[in-house]
Amino acid sequence: SSGINAEWPLRPGDLLFSHRRIVLLYLLSDQFIMGTRAEKSGLSRDIQKKLEAKYDIEQEKQCRAWIETVIGEELEEQEVGMNNFQACLKNGQVLCKLINALNGTPLVSKINQQTMAFKQMENIEKFLKACKTFGLKDGDLFQTADLYECQNMSQVLTTLSALGSVASSHGYAGPSYGTKISKANKREFTEDQLNQGKTIIGLQTGGAKGHVLS
Numbered sequence: 326s327s328g329i330n331a332e333w334p335l336r337p338g339d340l341l342f343s344h345r346r347i348v349l350l351y352l353l354s355d356q357f358i359m360g361t362r363a364e365k366s367g368l369s370r371d372i373q374k375k376l377e378a379k380y381d382i383e384q385e386k387q388c389r390a391w392i393e394t395v396i397g398e399e400l401e402e403q404e405v406g407m408n409n410f411q412a413c414l415k416n417g418q419v420l421c422k423l424i425n426a427l428n429g430t431p432l433v434s435k436i437n438q439q440t441m442a443f444k445q446m447e448n449i450e451k452f453l454k455a456c457k458t459f460g461l462k463d464g465d466l467f468q469t470a471d472l473y474e475c476q477n478m479s480q481v482l483t484t485l486s487a488l489g490s491v492a493s494s495h496g497y498a499g500p501s502y503g504t505k506i507s508k509a510n511k512r513e514f515t516e517d518q519l520n521q522g523k524t525i526i527g528l529q530t531g532g533a534k535g536h537v538l539s
Contacts, residue, residue: 417448
């Protein structure tokens with residue numbers, strides 16, 4: 326009849342293809358990834374609680390302000406707290422913008438805008454790789470799951486603090502964050518100065534000989 330779509334009947338395999346596509350999209354979704362994670366129990370739960378107890382809200386506030394100033398935009402979640410901060414950084418886009426701004430020229434040339442889980446985790450991995458190029462050590466870096474699955478946000482703060490410290494040592498002129506890295510203060514002495522130093526040490530040593538404490 327005239328009410329039937331001209332594309333009907335479906336070709337063999339159309340329904341199967343659509344079903345597979347729906348399943349694939351679900352497998353790549355946050356809901357599936359987060360839903361398939363086993364609930365922590367026993368020792369793992371205790372460790373997780375200790376990691377969460379280490380989380381420093383004041384450090385987060387400083388880090389938030391620093392990130393916003395460097396990238397020139399506000400974070401989506403303005404309310405402080407571990408889970409809110411994780412939500413701001415989870416897709417990796419802010420982190421990639423941050424490392425690019427600190428370096429001056431992009432270390433991450435393409436930032437994924439897709440909302441699929443594996444694309445967001447890819448952004449995080451690009452950021453971590455860029456951090457190593459920037460000068461951070463392996464021990465400074467968090468693992469992708471630490472951020473994406475909110476497993477260890479304290480380590481995320483540690484990485485960002487190390488990043489701020491390295492940026493300052495690289496001559497980044499913008500706002501500072503993290504511990505300032507001290508530079509070696511190498512002094513050059515002339516031969517006369519070195520000889521004078523030896524003479525002074527010799528006199529001090531000689532003056533000490535025969536000195537009796539009363």
